[in-house]
Amino acid sequence: MSNVRVLVGTRKGAFILTSDGKRNKWDVSGPHFAGWEIYHMKGSPADPSRIFASQNSGWFGQIIQRSSDGGKTWETPGGGLTPVPGGMPKGESNKFVYDSSPETGKPLTTHQWYDGTQHPWEFKRVWHVEPSLSDPDTVYAGVEDAALFRSTDGAKSWHEIAGLRGHGTGPKWQPGAGGLCLHSIILDPKNPQRIYIAISAAGAFRTDDGGKTWKPINKGLYSQYIPDPRAEVGHCVHHIAMNPSRPGVLFMQKHWDVMRSDDGGDSWKEVSGNLPTDFGFAIDVHAHEPETIYVVPIKSDSEHYVYEGKMRVYRSRNGGNEWEPLTKGLPQSNCYVNVLRDAMAVDSLDKCGIYFGTTGGQVYASADAGDNWAPIVEHLPSVCSVEVQTLK
Amino acid sequence: MIRVELPQHLRTLAKVGREVQLEIEGPVTQRSVLDALEARYPMLQGTIRDHDTLKRRAFLRFFACEQDLSHDPPDTPLPESVASGKEPFLIIGAIAGG
Numbered sequence: 001m002s003n004v005r006v007l008v009g010t011r012k013g014a015f016i017l018t019s020d021g022k023r024n025k026w027d028v029s030g031p032h033f034a035g036w037e038i039y040h041m042k043g044s045p046a047d048p049s050r051i052f053a054s055q056n057s058g059w060f061g062q063i064i065q066r067s068s069d070g071g072k073t074w075e076t077p078g079g080g081l082t083p084v085p086g087g088m089p090k091g092e093s094n095k096f097v098y099d100s101s102p103e104t105g106k107p108l109t110t111h112q113w114y115d116g117t118q119h120p121w122e123f124k125r126v127w128h129v130e131p132s133l134s135d136p137d138t139v140y141a142g143v144e145d146a147a148l149f150r151s152t153d154g155a156k157s158w159h160e161i162a163g164l165r166g167h168g169t170g171p172k173w174q175p176g177a178g179g180l181c182l183h184s185i186i187l188d189p190k191n192p193q194r195i196y197i198a199i200s201a202a203g204a205f206r207t208d209d210g211g212k213t214w215k216p217i218n219k220g221l222y223s224q225y226i227p228d229p230r231a232e233v234g235h236c237v238h239h240i241a242m243n244p245s246r247p248g249v250l251f252m253q254k255h256w257d258v259m260r261s262d263d264g265g266d267s268w269k270e271v272s273g274n275l276p277t278d279f280g281f282a283i284d285v286h287a288h289e290p291e292t293i294y295v296v297p298i299k300s301d302s303e304h305y306v307y308e309g310k311m312r313v314y315r316s317r318n319g320g321n322e323w324e325p326l327t328k329g330l331p332q333s334n335c336y337v338n339v340l341r342d343a344m345a346v347d348s349l350d351k352c353g354i355y356f357g358t359t360g361g362q363v364y365a366s367a368d369a370g371d372n373w374a375p376i377v378e379h380l381p382s383v384c385s386v387e388v389q390t391l392k
Numbered sequence: 393m394i395r396v397e398l399p400q401h402l403r404t405l406a407k408v409g410r411e412v413q414l415e416i417e418g419p420v421t422q423r424s425v426l427d428a429l430e431a432r433y434p435m436l437q438g439t440i441r442d443h444d445t446l447k448r449r450a451f452l453r454f455f456a457c458e459q460d461l462s463h464d465p466p467d468t469p470l471p472e473s474v475a476s477g478k479e480p481f482l483i484i485g486a487i488a489g490g
Contacts (some may be wrong), residue, residue: 035401059451059485060401060439076405076435094438 004347005070005389006365007051008357009038012381013198014053017073019376021349023367026376032074032111040128040342040385043070047136048389052155054126054141062125064141064155078156087260088383093155096123096143099162111145111222112174121145121165128342130185134192142182146173146199148211161211164197169216176200176255177301183341188247196250196265201226201236204252206265217265221254239279239341243290251293251320253283253341258295260320271320276307286369287352288348291319294354294370296339305336313356315370329373330364337362342385349390357383394420395480396429399452402483404442406433411480420475422454423466440483455482 006017006026013031038054044050049070055063065074077093098121100109111117122256124144132138137154140161147165149158173180188194195211198204203218218232226234236255243249252259252268256279259268272278277297286292292314299307306312311330314323337360347353350351354370357363361380366373394414403410414428414476423446430437441448446466448454457471457479473479 034404057401059399059449060405061449062438063405063435078434093435095443097444 002349003391004349004353004389005043005048006345006363006376007041007043007053007071007385007387008363008377008380008383009053009342009362009385010357010381010383011037011043014038014041014055015377015380017363017376021294023347023349023353023365023376028377029071031381032071033063038384039125040387042129042131042387043300043389044131044136044139044357045133046131048391050131050136050154052129052131052139054129056125057339062094062123062128064126064191066093066155077154077204093157095147096126096158097160098123098140098147098165099160101162111170111180112172114175116174118171121147121170124179124330127181127183128185129188129196133187133189140185140187140195142185142197144179144181145175146180146182146202148182148185148197150211163207163212164205164214167205167214167216169202171268172231172233173199173202174234184237186240186242186250190247194247194264196240196242198237198240198252200238200256201234203233203235204237204240204265217261218268219266220261220268220270221259222257222270225255234313239283241283241285241287241293243287246290249290251283251285253280253295255279255301258283258320271316273316273321273323275314275323280339281341281355282339282346284346284354286354287346288350289317289352289369292317292369293320293346295323296356297336304338306338309333309335311335311337311358311364313370326366326370326373329366335360340384342387343383344384345386345388347388347390353388355386355388357386359383366367393477394425394428394474395477396425397480397482399483399485401485402436405435405439408433413477419467419469422461422464422470425470425481426466434476451486453484453486455484456480 008015013029013034017026019026038055041053051067053065126141128142130140141149148161161194184198186196193210205214221235223235238253241251248264250261258272261268280298292315293312310332312325337358344356352369354366359382365376
C-alpha cells in the first residue's frame with residue numbers, strides 16, 4: 001500500500017507528516033531545525049529518501065540541509081564536523097555566489113529597487129529547492145535576489161545558471177512585497193532541456209537549452225502596477241503549476257489574475273472567470289486530471305487573507321473560467337489566514353489528495369480531490385511551504 | 393586555548409555545547425579566531441560573516457571582557473584575557489527588543 005509524506009516548512013521549523021494511503025491518521029515529526037525559517041523542502045523524485053530543505057535566519061543567513069533517510073536525520077552537505085583544524089573540507093552548502101564572470105555571467109550588477117533606482121544584486125535566501133527528476137544529486141535553487149542556482153553534488157556546492165540574469169532585462173526586475181525572489185521552478189519531464197521559472201516581480205522565463213539562454217514568456221499578462229501594463233518583463237507572477245502529463249500547459253496565479261498557457265508560456269489568457277477575487281498565491285493541478293486546477297482566492301494585494309473570512313479552495317474542472325468553491329470541512333467564518341505560493345501540493349494517489357498550509361499554522365488535506373477537507377495538523381507556526389511525496 | 397561562546401542556533405548547527413575551544417597559532421584576533429572556528433566547524437561558514445567579504449553579518453555582535461568589539465578592525469589583537477583563555481570571545485545574536 002502506498003504511503004504519503006507531507007513536508008511542511010514553517011517560520012519556526014520543519015514538520016514531516018506521514019500517513020498510509022487512506023490518509024485518515026497522521027504522524028507528525030518535528031520541529032526539525034527548531035526556531036529557523038524553513039522556506040521550502042522537497043523530496044527527490046529519483047530517490048524519495050533524499051530531501052532538501054532551505055533553512056534561513058535573519059541572524060545567521062542561509063543553510064541548506066539534506067536528508068538521505070526520508071527526513072529522519074539531516075546533514076549540511078560539505079559541512080561535516082572535521083577532526084582537526086586545517087586542511088578540512090569547505091562547508092559550501094550555503095555558499096551562493098552570483099556569477100559575474102565575463103564568459104558566463106555577463107556581469108549584471110543591478111536591478112530595480114522599490115523606489116525605481118538601481119540596486120546591486122545581494123543574496124538573501126533560498127525560496128525554492130527543486131530536485132532533478134532523474135538524478136538525486138542534482139537540485140536547483142531559486143533565490144532572492146532573483147537567480148537560479150544548480151548543484152550536481154547533492155547540494156554541497158552551488159553554481160549560478162547565469163544565462164537567466166544574463167538575459168539583460170535585470171535592470172527592469174523589481175522586488176515584490178516579499179522581495180525579488182525566484183520562487184517557481186518547473187522541470188519539463190519530457191524535455192530535459194526545458195525549464196520554466198518565475199520571479200516576483202519580473203515574470204516568467206523559459207529555457208530550451210538547459211539554462212544557457214532564456215526568454216521571457218509573459219505575452220498576454222496585464223499588470224496595472226507597472227508603467228507599461230503589457231511589458232515584456234516586470235509582472236508579479238506569484239506561482240506557476242503544471243501537470244507532468246502535459247508539460248506545455250501551464251497555469252499561473254499572478255498578483256491579480258489566474259492565467260493559462262497552452263503553448264509552453266509563449267502566450268497566456270486569463271481564466272479567472274467567476275472567482276470572487278483573482279488575487280492569490282497558490283495554484284496547483286490535479287495529479288490525474290490535467291484540466292482540474294485549484295486556487296485559494298485572497299481578498300486583495302493589501303489584505304492578504306481569504307475572502308469574506310471564509311476558507312474556500314476553488315476548483316475548476318475545465319481548465320479555468322468556471323470555478324466552484326470547496327468548503328466542506330474548512331472554516332467558513334472568522335478565518336483570516338493566507339496560503340502562500342508554495343503552500344499547496346497534490347499527491348498522486350487515486351483519488352488525488354490535495355494539501356495546503358496556512359499562515360495560521362493549519363495544514364488541511366482532502367483525500368477526495370477537494371470534496372471534503374480536514375485539518376491534519378493545527379497550531380503549527382505560520383506555514384511557508386507544503387510538498388507531498390507519494391511513496392510506493 | 394581560545395574559548396568561543398556561540399549563540400544557541402549555531403550550537404545546534406555545529407552540534408556543540410555553549411562554548412568551543414580552539415588552538416590558534418600567532419596573533420589572536422577576530423579574524424584568526426573566526427578562521428579557526430570556521431575551519432573546525434565548516435558548517436558555520438557564512439553564518440557569522442559573509443563568505444566572500446568576510447564582513448560580520450549585520451545581526452551579530454562580538455563581545456569580550458564586557459566590551460563591544462563588533463566594530464574593531466578584524467586584525468586588531470583581542471584582549472589578553474581572551475588570548476590566554478581566561479575570558480571567552482562571545483558571538484551574540486543582536487537583540488533589539490522583545
